[in-house]
Amino acid sequence: MEHTQRQPARVARAPSRFLDALQRWLPKLVVAPTFVLIGVGIYGYMLWTGVLSFTSSSFLPVYDFVGFDQYAKLMANDRWLTASINLGIFGGLFILSCLVIGVILAIFLDQRIRQEGAIRTIYLYPMALSMIVTGTVWKWILNPSLGLEKLMHDWGWTSFSFDWLVSSDMAIYTIVMAAVWQASGFVMALFLAGLRGVDSSIIRAARVDGASLPLIYWKIILPSLRPVFFSAVMVLAHIAIKSFDLVMAMTAGGPGYSTDLPAVFMYAHTFTRGQMGLGSASAMLMLGAILALIVPYLYSELREKRHD
Amino acid sequence: MTDVVRTGFRPSRVAIYGLLLLAALVYLIPLFIMLVTSFKTPMDIRTGNLMALPTDWTTIGWTKAWSEACTGVQCEGISGYFWNSFKMTVPAVLISTLLGAFNGYVLSKWKFKGSDLFFGMLLFGCFVPFQVVLLPMAATLGKLGLANTTSGLVLVHVIYGVAFTTLFFRNYYVAIPDALIKAARLDGAGFFTIFFRILLPMSTPIFMVSLIWQFTQIWNDFLFGVVFASGDSQPITVALNNLVNTSTGVKEYNVDMAAAMIAALPTLVVYIVAGKYFIRGLTAGSVKG
Numbered sequence: 214m215e216h217t218q219r220q221p222a223r224v225a226r227a228p229s230r231f232l233d234a235l236q237r238w239l240p241k242l243v244v245a246p247t248f249v250l251i252g253v254g255i256y257g258y259m260l261w262t263g264v265l266s267f268t269s270s271s272f273l274p275v276y277d278f279v280g281f282d283q284y285a286k287l288m289a290n291d292r293w294l295t296a297s298i299n300l301g302i303f304g305g306l307f308i309l310s311c312l313v314i315g316v317i318l319a320i321f322l323d324q325r326i327r328q329e330g331a332i333r334t335i336y337l338y339p340m341a342l343s344m345i346v347t348g349t350v351w352k353w354i355l356n357p358s359l360g361l362e363k364l365m366h367d368w369g370w371t372s373f374s375f376d377w378l379v380s381s382d383m384a385i386y387t388i389v390m391a392a393v394w395q396a397s398g399f400v401m402a403l404f405l406a407g408l409r410g411v412d413s414s415i416i417r418a419a420r421v422d423g424a425s426l427p428l429i430y431w432k433i434i435l436p437s438l439r440p441v442f443f444s445a446v447m448v449l450a451h452i453a454i455k456s457f458d459l460v461m462a463m464t465a466g467g468p469g470y471s472t473d474l475p476a477v478f479m480y481a482h483t484f485t486r487g488q489m490g491l492g493s494a495s496a497m498l499m500l501g502a503i504l505a506l507i508v509p510y511l512y513s514e515l516r517e518k519r520h521d
Numbered sequence: 522m523t524d525v526v527r528t529g530f531r532p533s534r535v536a537i538y539g540l541l542l543l544a545a546l547v548y549l550i551p552l553f554i555m556l557v558t559s560f561k562t563p564m565d566i567r568t569g570n571l572m573a574l575p576t577d578w579t580t581i582g583w584t585k586a587w588s589e590a591c592t593g594v595q596c597e598g599i600s601g602y603f604w605n606s607f608k609m610t611v612p613a614v615l616i617s618t619l620l621g622a623f624n625g626y627v628l629s630k631w632k633f634k635g636s637d638l639f640f641g642m643l644l645f646g647c648f649v650p651f652q653v654v655l656l657p658m659a660a661t662l663g664k665l666g667l668a669n670t671t672s673g674l675v676l677v678h679v680i681y682g683v684a685f686t687t688l689f690f691r692n693y694y695v696a697i698p699d700a701l702i703k704a705a706r707l708d709g710a711g712f713f714t715i716f717f718r719i720l721l722p723m724s725t726p727i728f729m730v731s732l733i734w735q736f737t738q739i740w741n742d743f744l745f746g747v748v749f750a751s752g753d754s755q756p757i758t759v760a761l762n763n764l765v766n767t768s769t770g771v772k773e774y775n776v777d778m779a780a781a782m783i784a785a786l787p788t789l790v791v792y793i794v795a796g797k798y799f800i801r802g803l804t805a806g807s808v809k810g
Contacts, residue, residue: 236711236712239631239711239712239713240627240631240633240636240712241627241633243623243624243626243627243712244623244624244627244628244636244639246620247620247624247643247683247687248639250679250680250683251642251643251646251680251683251684252642254654254658254680254681255642255646255649255654255680255681255684256642257657258653258654258657258658259649259653259654261656261657262653262654262655262656262657263653265656274656274660314544317540318541318544321537321540321541322541324534324537326537326538326541332541332545334793334796335545335548335549336544336545336548337792337796337799337800337803338548338552338789338792338793339548339551340799340803341737341788341789341791341792341796341799342741342785342788342789343740343741343742343743343758343761343784343785343788344741344743345741345743345758345761345762345781345784346758346761346781346784346785347551348762349761349762349765349777349778349780349781350551350552350554350555350778350781351551352765353554353555353558353774353777353778354551354554354571356774359566359567359570359571359774360571361571363570363571364570364571364572366570367570367573368570394547394548394551398548399803402800402803402804403804406804451648454650455650455651455652457743457744458743458744458758461743461747461762461766462762462765462766465766475652476650476652476744479652479655480652480655480744480747480748483655483656484655484659484748489656492656493656495652496650496652496653496655496656497653499650499652499653500649500650500652500653503648503649503650507645507648511644511645515641
């Protein structure tokens with residue numbers, strides 16, 4: 214590297230030492246702004262939030278050290294408990310539904326379908342929409358008096374009743390529905406790309422051996438798509454932990470705080486309820502959840518790359 | 522594979538097509554409902570149902586959403602916020618893509634000691650939940666006098682978008698043979714000459730991916746908008762949420778749906794025109810190869 218870099222300098226008949234140095238520093242100079250922005254904006258601020266989570270900050274930041282008080286308060290907080298449980302319900306159902314729907318659609322779409330491009334476009338367009346738009350539409354569709362319920366009544370199913378959106382036990386499931394509608398097409402795209410990469414000779418060989426197509430998919434093809442499963446789960450879990458917009462648009466955390474998710478909790482306590490310390494602690498726990506997910510994933514990814 | 526599939530699945534072709542079309546319907550119905558509701562009169566909404574076509578088509582919902590609807594205390598429609606979003610999105614997309622292109626170029630073709638570590642830092646930055654930076658960022662924007670301004674939002678979107686754009690370009694340029702760069706260097710081409718003469722001409726696809734990905738992300742962002750902007754500088758997503766969730770008096774669902782359509786149209790149009798690049802962006806980080 215060093216060697217080839219000096220070469221042009223000699224060819225160009227000794228340019229000034231300043232230019233030479235500049236040339237050598239140029240790559241570093243070019244990435245320097247990003248380095249600063251990321252260093253401060255991500256790593257510095259992460260640390261800052263970490264510090265705040267150990268203080269008693271309420272409406273304004275104060276820098277008194279109170280140890281793990283805020284974390285203890287968080288653990289004893291009913292609303293945080295609800296938010297965490299909701300994340301479990303929401304995340305679990307969301308990931309599972311997206312995977313099942315995505316895999317089925319991808320397999321079916323991989324059978325030499327006419328107009329495949331058009332169908333794929335339809336499955337994926339919700340990903341281009343803002344979660345706020347999605348939330349607005351689903352809120353209207355699930356409207357307890359004028360939405361789905363009225364539609365079913367008009368179509369003759371008069372006993373049909375659907376008020377999940379305003380029921381504190383069921384509202385979280387309406388958010389799952391909207392989220393699955395939005396993201397399942399994306400999972401389909403991931404798996405379709407994976408299926409296209411499967412070596413067809415393996416399948417032909419299995420066919421010759423008399424295996425049925427569903428069996429081949431179940432026993433050979435899907436297991437070979439393990440990396441795609443991992444990627445999809447990572448991305449979906451990431452979406453779930455960060456989920457904020459959809460809840461704000463559909464229920465704003467209500468009824469009461471029955472549909473709170475950690476991100477909503479963090480926003481409410483930090484920016485509207487003046488409990489910065491508690492909000493920061495909740496943000497740090499969200500980071501912890503992502504870390505627990507990402508670090509093993511990145512580690513295995515990077516290790517594999519090194520072997521290549 | 523195709524021959525095998527054909528003979529094997531022929532009896533159930535109808536079922537496959539049936540399921541695929543049914544799924545397509547499920548994905549399309551919310552868009553259909555949004556559209557027809559936006560063209561109904563409030564009366565029509567109360568007497569009809571979700572799937573019914575308007576008895577008389579009217580654009581009153583759209584004009585009201587655009588210029589009269591209340592988004593909190595103000596009742597001037599969402600047009601101002603729509604333009605806010607453009608003023609925020611366009612510079613943020615361009616700056617973050619340009620930075621990403623240069624970063625990707627350096628991190629793939631001009632590696633230096635520590636550049637891999639830097640790349641790792643960026644990669645990790647793609648995953649950090651933004652909740653851990655909101656509070657310090659709000660304080661910083663306040664200090665810089667950028668709180669509640671469009672410039673402030675541009676800055677925020679550049680900072681938290683550049684990790685993604687760098688990733689796109691770095692992975693794209695890594696696949697370009699180093700020999701090409703080395704040969705150019707021997708010919709005396711410098712850092713910028715190589716970039717502009719050799720890499721840039723072959724970068725159109727990845728520029729499209731980055732531009733479209735960033736446009737969609739930034740246009741659709743709600744979190745930064747709701748935390749860092751207030752009143753006149755709010756982007757469309759925040760205005761839409763305010764319109765739908767805080768308006769008092771009689772609920773006008775036709776206005777809500779028209780406003781949602783207006784907020785969705787720019788990204789929908791981009792998706793329809795250049796969906797190929799959007800999908801590549803979506804899958805870029807998650808599928809290897």
